[in-house]
Amino acid sequence: MENSETLISSFSNLTFPIGVPGKNTPSFPDVKTIFIQNGIRGEEGDLFGRLVKSENYHVDHMLVFGAAIGKKYKSITTGSMLAIGSLKNNTVKKTNVVLNGSILFISQYRCKPKNNSPSHTDGNGEPLYHHQYYSSEVIALRFLAKWCVENKQSLKIAGMSTEKTSQEIDFFEDILSGYEWEYLTRTDLSSYKLIDAADIVIGIDSTLVYESIGRGKKTAAFTFRGSDPLMPSYNFGWPSDLPNNGPFWTNDQDETQFQRIMDYLNTVSDEDWEQTSQEYASKIMEFDPGNTRLVALLDQLLPKSESRPHAN
Secondary structure, three states: OOOOOHHHHHHHOOOOOOOOOEOOOOOOOOOOOEEEOOOOOOOOOOHHHHOOOOOOEEEEEEEEOOHHHHHHHHOOOEEEEEEOOOHHHHHOOOOOOOOOOEEEEEOOOOOOOHHHOOOEEOOOOOEEOHHHHOHHHHHHHHHHHHHHHHOOOEEEEEOOOOOOOOHHHHHHHHHOOOOOOEEEOOOOOHHHHHHHHOOEEEEOOOHHHHHHHHOOOOEEEEOHHHHOOOOHHHOOOOOOOOOOEEOOEEOOOOHHHHHHHHHHHHHOOHHHHHHHHHHHHHHHOOOOHHHHHHHHHHHHHOOHHHOOOOOO
16 A cells, blocks of 8 residues: 555645536536645634635535534535545554653744734734734643643643744743743654654644544643634634533633643543543544545546555
8 A cells, every 4th residue: 555645645636626616617517526624714814704605606525624614614615525534634543652741732833924913813803913812822831831840741842843943942932931841843744643642632723633632632622712702713613512611622711621621631541531532523523544535535536547546
């Protein structure tokens, strides 16, 4: 069989149009259309804040992370929905070598825009500046640093940068001054291996947080960026109708909730965690090792003479 990147590169070589074409495209009436979700999508300054349902929208096959976001896409466009999880996440085999006492925080840091211009917008389209948006990281990490000391755990940060000389390092050094921690640089697929090696994975609202849940890792989602009433799609599992607080997540900026979640993940058995996490994974992030669902769909759609090699 081919290596883990083959399926991604094979699909990128196909001639299917990707996007949301007109429902009846007269120039290509027999062409099948597909899109593949490749990141968490929301409303504030994002896809669902711009798209409006139209009778002209149609995609034959919508390949999405989970059932909840698939239902949201189907509220805007017609077509068939298939929950496949994350294409990249599915290509990386899970490993069982865990570094006991390793707490991994997922960085979402982006460098400050030039001239101190806004980096994001809220639900009303009002500007959010860099320090406002990343105040959630400051609050979460200062709590985690103290929790790690109290529980004799080591704090690691899965960085966005590919090198250890960046604005991102300065950002975390300022937050974690006086605490021991380790910065881990990023390569294309290394983040999944870091997730597998950690005891507990923590993040705000990164796609990797959801991918970690799909992989079955003990994961804390501190999704309190969504506690801003103008940013509800940042809440955990959006657009699922989930409560603000659950076994391993909180939408509230509340250290009592942070403590509850971390203490739970630190003591829950592997068996109980698997049962709890999988109750929610199908809604928000499926995990399909080898992308078998996508492979089956492509085998169905492509004539045998056009089939490409793919990975298990």
